[in-house]
Amino acid sequence: MAEFKQADSMYEWFDQRLGIDKFVKVMMTEYWIPKNINFLWAMGVLLSVMFTILVVSGIFLLMYYKPDVNMAFDSVNYTIMQEVGYGWLFRHIHAVGASVVFLIIYIHMFTGIYYGSYKKGREMIWISGMLLFVLFSAEGFSGYMLPWGQMSYWAAYVITEIFGGVPLIGGDLVVWIRGNFYVSDSTLTRFFMLHVLLVPLAIIGAIVLHFYALRFPHVNNEEGEFFDFDKEAEKYLAGDKKNSKVVPFWPVFLSKDFFVLGVFLVFFFYLVFFHYDFAMDPVNFDKADGLKTPAHIYPEWYFLWSYEVLRGFFFEIAGISGKSLGLIAFAVAQGVFFVLPWLDRSPMVKPANQRPYFKYWFWFLMVDLIVLTVYGKLPPTGANAWVGFASSMTFLILFIALPFITKAEAKKVGGK
Amino acid sequence: MKELKILAIIAALVGITYYGIEPYAHHIMHPEVKAADFQFKDLKNVDTSLAGNVDNGKVLVEANCIACHSLESAGHAKTMLDTDAAAAYGVVPPDLSSAGRIYDKNYLANFIFDPVSAMHLSHKYPAGGAKAFPMPSYNWMSGQEIMDVVAYLQSVTPKVVGKDTHKATYDAACGRCHSMSYAKSEATTPKDAVKAYMGATPPDLSQYIKSRQEHYLHGFINDPQLLLAGTSMPRVGLSEKAQEEVIAYMEETGDSKKAERERVGLWVMLYTFVFAILAYLWKRKIWSEVH
Structure with missing residues (x-):
């Protein structure tokens, strides 16, 4: 065991026990990012912020939401939207945020494809990112069911029905997923569990993996140039900041991300307050009715391309x-x-x-x-x-x- | 500059996609129909340019209408319980107090002349069919007599002012068949009776301002058949003003936080805008050292 001296300050006391100095260096001030980047490199930070916003707004919604087919619709549209102080705000942020997060995911993903950031050592970054995409899809799909509107119900019906096409076990699989022969209360409660517990846990795990996967191959840059990060970092630390090809995560990289984030948030809040129909489909303000099929059934916009392939x-x-x-x-x-x-x-x-x-x-x-x-x-x-x-x-x-x-x-x- | 070019490309791709899945798809799924007609120009049975005689109208109403309808503003109270009235007529007959205020004059006159054609319900009550609309046609009255009745109804309608009109108009125009649970308002015709009368329980309207939205409601209330052919909901015949009051009430009930949302929205956007400017200045300072 290490020997502990009397600490001279509170900071030192914590530093002795938690290695704050070292931790901040590794994670922030000496975590190196290429300098030759554009605003598309800010999407990761935007996604981290969006995920946080979704978790926080979700926690507030969770306090009033009732996962029961008889109560879910009114608990969202009456209790949360009209009775709880600023409940509407959290609902709008959560619903619009869930949609916008996919816009940023797609930009992030196609940035990766455009710049070739998935090969030559960066395969695990790509795979962990795709895993996050799948998990966010599961999160989006399960969350869309919770308000128990017409589109919640019928999208759930159509999508769970897809699994019926799996050879041999298809029929049983659908019943297993729904917890019943049709989309019902048991379907709602299990998707509620998935949405608020299992999938978010998996997402947090996958985010950690995604960040960790960046450590060794490092972040790509605008020209796809490979260079020695250690040597460039040394140059930077020696004071030759202008000629070094890298910048530290904090404060240099993040200062740019904060600006991009600011611009993005203006756009995001415009959608939240004034233009939310694309994420909160009017059809879903009709309560779920298993006997009344809507004229048009379609998933949320971010699933449309794969739905069309289907x-x-x-x-x-x-x-x-x-x-x-x-x-x-x-x-x-x-x-x-x-x-x-x-x-x-x-x-x-x-x-x-x-x-x-x-x-x-x-x-x-x-x-x-x-x-x-x-x-x-x-x-x-x-x-x-x-x-x-x-x-x-x-x-x-x-x-x-x-x-x-x-x-x-x-x-x-x-x-x- | 390069970054602006990238932003422009992304904005274009997102914009095209958005246009395709929102305005364009909506346009395909909900084709435009004929514009709302608040003069009810298709109704021509009664010459509505005739000036009505209020006194004669009073005599006609008392002889012809109050056997079934109440007219509380003129002292004719209801004679039956709602349940009994629904059992007798199929649906609770409306109190006529607000008829002169909420219905368009041309519609009201032609309705009295022949209710079924005014309501666009001849598919439900075909001439000589087994089912008859509970109110008979008054096509034996002269145009002058009908306009007398209209004039009288307009003269006895109580004045309602301000926001109270929203609820009053909704209750009179919609409240006999539709419930609106978020406004704690239940249809005056009992549930089973109205279901039997209409063929299905008329929907609860609590969230209709969101699920149907103003544009659709504007056309639908004016003439339901145009947007939902075959529906058993009648054309109610509200004047444009009365219809706006109904929609306002649906909005106060279904989207009660709209004003707060728009107020808070501006402040939040201003806040993030200031944040973006400060972040930009900070970024410039930090990056000047590394470029």
Whole structure:
């Protein structure tokens, strides 16, 4: 055991026991970030803040919410929205925040794809990030059920029904997930548990993993340049701040993030107070009614692209039903981003616009995802169904083609 | 500059996506219908330019209306309990006190002449069908007589002022069939009776300002068939002013914190705006040392 001297100050007392000095250095003042970055590098901090905002607003909502099919709707729309002081504020922040967090996640994710921040040692950052995406999706889906409105109920019905397509155990699986033969009180209470306990715990764990995964390969930069962080850090500490390629997390990196955060929060609060319909669908202000199917059922906007991949296959091909094909495509869509580091066979770590072939792939993907998202909301009738089919096929083909495209690219640039 | 370019690209991608899934998708899923018509121009059975005679109207109302309707503002109280009235007529007949205030004059006159066609309910009560609307047509009255009745009803309607009109109009126009639990208001026609009469329990309107929203309600209340063909909800015939009062009451009930939300919203945005400026100045200071 270490020997403890009499401490001269409270700070020293704590420092002896908790190693505050060392901790602050490792986590903040000597945690090095590349200098050559733009505001897209602030998305991680934005997401951390958004997650905190969601947890805090969620805690306040939890004090009044009642997870019971007979009480849930009124506990949200009457008790929280109208009786509790500023209950409406927490509800709006939580609902809009849940939607906006996905916007930032998508920006964060496609920034990673654009700058190639998922390969050459950064695979675990990417995988832990995709894990977070899946967990946030589970969190978003389970939370959307809680107000027990019409869209809560019918989206839950449709999405849980998807699992019925799993071979052999499908039927039983649906009952197991719902806790009943139909979406019912037991479904609500178990999704409530998932939403407020199990999934948030898993998210916190995955965030820790995600941050930790950054430690060794370090954060990527705008040019995809690899350099010796230790040497650059030494330069910085020696006082040559202008020529060093790195900056410390605190205060330099965060000072920029705070500014980006400030701008983002103005936008966020504008949505919270004045423009919230996109996140709080009017249909969901009708209480859930299992006997009355809404004219249009659609998931929240951030699920639309994968929902469209699911329903894009609406006819039988080679003896396999459209439903099964859709399910297979849907399953592929959920998993394919995880293996992106291995589908990209080019060694280049550069922004997409500097990569001869990858840039086309990237922008094709963006356009396809936007088409999928928009047509995921529109009724799948007439020409819409065919656009859905074409864009779903395009999505799959893009990922099948990626190894070949990047292999060709590797050849062209000669392994650089 | 480069960062602004990146921001512009992201804003464009987000903007296109937003346009597709919100305004465009809504436009596809809820096509625009004919604009609301508060003159009820389709109703032409009665010449409403005739000036009504209040005294003659009083005689006509007392001879023809108060057997079923109460008219409390003129001293004709209800003669039946709501449950009995609902059992007798299917739905509690309205008290006529506010009729002169909330209904459009042209609508009211044509309603008296022939209720079913005024309400756009001929699909529910076809001529010669098995079911008849509880109120008979007064098409045997002359146009002048009908306008006398209208003039009398307008003369006896009590004055209501300020915010009280919102609730009063809602109660008179909607409250016989619809409940609004968040306003602690229950339909005056008992639940089972109104369900049998309408074919389904009319929805509780507590959150309709949010689930249907003002734009939809504006068209729907004016003529339900346009937006929900085949519904058993009648065209009620409210004047534009009365309809606005009803919607205002639905908003006071279903979105009671709207004013607070908009007030607080401005302050929060101002606060974050100041935060962003201070953060920018701090960032400039810090980064001047490393660039």
